[in-house]
Amino acid sequence: MRPYLVGRPFKAVFFAASALLVILIAVPLLRMITSTDPGALVSTMAEREVMSSIFLTLRSAFWATIACLVLGIPLAYLLARTDFPGKSLVQGLVDLPVMIPHTAAGIALLMVFGRASFVGKTLGAMGLSFVGTEAGISLAMAYVSIPFLVNAARDGFLGVDPKLERVARTLGASPRQAFFRVSLPLAWRPILSGAIMMWARGISEFGAVIILAYHPMTAPILIWERFQAYGLKYAKPVAVLLILICLVIFALLRWLAEPRKEA
Amino acid sequence: MLRLERVRLQLGNFTLSHVSLKVGQGEYLVLVGPTGTGKTVLLETIAGLHHPCSGQIFLKGMDVTHMPAEKRHLGVVYQDYALFPHLTVFDNIAFGLKLKKKGTREISRTVSKMAQFLDIRTILKRRPRLLSGGERQRVALARALVLDPHMLLLDEPLSALDRLTRDRLRGELKRIHSELGVSILHITHDLSEAFFLADRLIVMKNGAIIQEGNPEAILKRPKDRFVAELLGIENFIPARLGAGGQLFLKGLGPGDPPVFSASPTETEKAICLIVPNWAIQLFPDKNNSDAYLAMFPMTITGLERAQGHMKIHLKHTGGERLRTTLSWREMNELPTNPALGQEIPVGLNRKGIHWVPAD
Numbered sequence: 001m002r003p004y005l006v007g008r009p010f011k012a013v014f015f016a017a018s019a020l021l022v023i024l025i026a027v028p029l030l031r032m033i034t035s036t037d038p039g040a041l042v043s044t045m046a047e048r049e050v051m052s053s054i055f056l057t058l059r060s061a062f063w064a065t066i067a068c069l070v071l072g073i074p075l076a077y078l079l080a081r082t083d084f085p086g087k088s089l090v091q092g093l094v095d096l097p098v099m100i101p102h103t104a105a106g107i108a109l110l111m112v113f114g115r116a117s118f119v120g121k122t123l124g125a126m127g128l129s130f131v132g133t134e135a136g137i138s139l140a141m142a143y144v145s146i147p148f149l150v151n152a153a154r155d156g157f158l159g160v161d162p163k164l165e166r167v168a169r170t171l172g173a174s175p176r177q178a179f180f181r182v183s184l185p186l187a188w189r190p191i192l193s194g195a196i197m198m199w200a201r202g203i204s205e206f207g208a209v210i211i212l213a214y215h216p217m218t219a220p221i222l223i224w225e226r227f228q229a230y231g232l233k234y235a236k237p238v239a240v241l242l243i244l245i246c247l248v249i250f251a252l253l254r255w256l257a258e259p260r261k262e263a
Numbered sequence: 264m265l266r267l268e269r270v271r272l273q274l275g276n277f278t279l280s281h282v283s284l285k286v287g288q289g290e291y292l293v294l295v296g297p298t299g300t301g302k303t304v305l306l307e308t309i310a311g312l313h314h315p316c317s318g319q320i321f322l323k324g325m326d327v328t329h330m331p332a333e334k335r336h337l338g339v340v341y342q343d344y345a346l347f348p349h350l351t352v353f354d355n356i357a358f359g360l361k362l363k364k365k366g367t368r369e370i371s372r373t374v375s376k377m378a379q380f381l382d383i384r385t386i387l388k389r390r391p392r393l394l395s396g397g398e399r400q401r402v403a404l405a406r407a408l409v410l411d412p413h414m415l416l417l418d419e420p421l422s423a424l425d426r427l428t429r430d431r432l433r434g435e436l437k438r439i440h441s442e443l444g445v446s447i448l449h450i451t452h453d454l455s456e457a458f459f460l461a462d463r464l465i466v467m468k469n470g471a472i473i474q475e476g477n478p479e480a481i482l483k484r485p486k487d488r489f490v491a492e493l494l495g496i497e498n499f500i501p502a503r504l505g506a507g508g509q510l511f512l513k514g515l516g517p518g519d520p521p522v523f524s525a526s527p528t529e530t531e532k533a534i535c536l537i538v539p540n541w542a543i544q545l546f547p548d549k550n551n552s553d554a555y556l557a558m559f560p561m562t563i564t565g566l567e568r569a570q571g572h573m574k575i576h577l578k579h580t581g582g583e584r585l586r587t588t589l590s591w592r593e594m595n596e597l598p599t600n601p602a603l604g605q606e607i608p609v610g611l612n613r614k615g616i617h618w619v620p621a622d
Contacts, residue, residue, distance in 0.1 A: 161345065163341055163345045164347060166307070166310075166312050166332070166339075166345075167345045167347075168347075168358070169312065169331075169332040169333050170311075170312070170332050170333070170335070170338065170339040170407075171333075171359035171362065171407075171410065172333045172359045172362045173333055173358075173362055174331075174333055177362060181358075182347060186347075186348065186349055
């Protein structure tokens with residue numbers, strides 16, 4: 001056997017498995033895109049309701065991600081670096097939103113932030129309402145997608161050798177300076193990757209959002225509503241448009257988060 | 264310069280028990296001990312990265328026991344160098360200077376001076392990932408030295424390097440020490456490194472200091488079998504001190520009494536003779552028998568060729584096994600060429616032998 005043939009069957013199996021999976025993901029999307037009349041797509045783009053709902057979706061998920069970056073990075077760092085009583089419970093709680101049905105998550109949020117609850121009333125008195133508002137959409141998106149960010153950031157910090165932080169301290173850095181000059185810059189790629197995943201998951205959220213804020217209508221709810229009211233023909237162009245916009249944005253972000261080869 | 268007084272630290276299952284030590288101004292102190300004995304924990308405690316449960320640490324006469332690491336002005340170099348991978352060599356060295364908010368021009372001048380001193384000017388723009396082990400080590404030293412620390416703390420700084428680079432950097436450490444006059448606490452498990460560099464040596468075991476002194480003194484009088492083994496001594500002969508001060512060598516027959524000036528309290532007890540390889544002499548001079556503690560025939564059971572020397576394994580009919588090392592020159596001076604199975608006369612040279620209580 002010639003040397004380059006060694007391992008060929010192994011690689012072939014892996015290629016076949018990968019190809020099958022990629023096809024499984026791509027074909028339904030391609031089918032949907034190709035079966036949509038370009039004319040219908042253009043006229044959908046001209047609809048104010050559609051475009052504003054897509055932008056509302058992107059925007060709410062974006063703010064949810066930013067808010068969770070501020071709160072999630074400290075939690076991720078603590079989970080990576082310290083041992084404390086109840087750590088596994090906290091870790092389990094962080095993972096929980098991935099597992100529970102998102103409609104259930106929406107109901108749980110409604111119980112706390114709804115107009116009838118104490119928190120909802122208090123915040124409402126301060127002018128901050130989470131039911132039927134953009135803030136509510138962001139809250140529902142954040143609740144169900146936070147595990148993606150926290151877990152990625154925690155893994156990112158775990159990948160930073162604690163010795164580097166210690167050396168920074170001996171070189172005169174306070175714990176805060178060591179964090180901002182060493183740990184965070186070394187973990188930013190996994191954190192960015194987690195933030196992208198969180199944003200993406202937020203955009204796609206339907207169950208929790210519909211319970212907390214049916215209006216203003218996000219794209220997933222608009223698609224569902226059009227499908228219910230007018231059928232597939234009217235729902236499809238909105239779906240295709242959302243897919244195309246997300247595809248461009250996420251390809252770009254993934255490219256940004258990829259490690260570059262140094263000269 | 265540095266003084267530790269009964270420092271105790273509990274870290275998980277590990278305990279540092281009442282460690283007291285001193286490092287003088289400009290002194291090169293080497294701390295040896297097997298892996299897992301708490302050397303790194305001790306070094307990090309001195310650096311302020313762990314806080315002792317009790318005891319005190321003084322630096323230049325000031326109590327720094329509870330001072331945070333960033334205020335202590337101690338340079339730390341780790342075994343794997345811990346260079347910041349996201350920064351260039353220049354930025355690694357400049358890290359501490361930038362924290363001190365020095366001006367760009369001053370930083371650049373100070374870094375270049377240090378780079379020149381350690382011969383790393385040509386790699387300042389590179390990232391640590393692309394450097395050789397020796398280069399990384401120099402960068403780590405430069406990063407610590409550029410801040411003009413009170414003291415350098417080196418944690419096995421040479422053990423990740425190949426032999427040639429290690430030998431070169433060993434010389435470099437000596438040069439840094441003599442040219443900058445900086446006090447150094449260096450921890451290692453490599454004895455040749457310890458003997459080459461140390462003004463004074465400290466031996467650690469299970470989180471405690473068990474012996475300290477200058478290297479020659481420790482080598483001559485290791486406190487116990489553990490220290491002797493750590494120093495590379497391979498021969499331990501069980502013996503007994505008789506009531507009259509005689510020495511009985513188990514398995515080798517009675518020795519010539521009295522061998523040691525044993526006080527009455529030290530008679531009638533089991534001891535262990537610590538015999539360095541060089542004290543085992545093949546073909547001893549019979550006319551000069553006073554020089555020897557004992558002479559007896561032994562059989563050659565093994566010959567291990569090494570670079571520059573030959574290690575010879577010997578066995579006594581009583582069962583005792585000894586090992587000795589001969590340079591090629593000494594090998595050539597022997598009356599016959601040693602061969603496996605050959606029986607030859609062996610003498611234990613009094614000068615090199617030292618006894619400790621049996622464990």
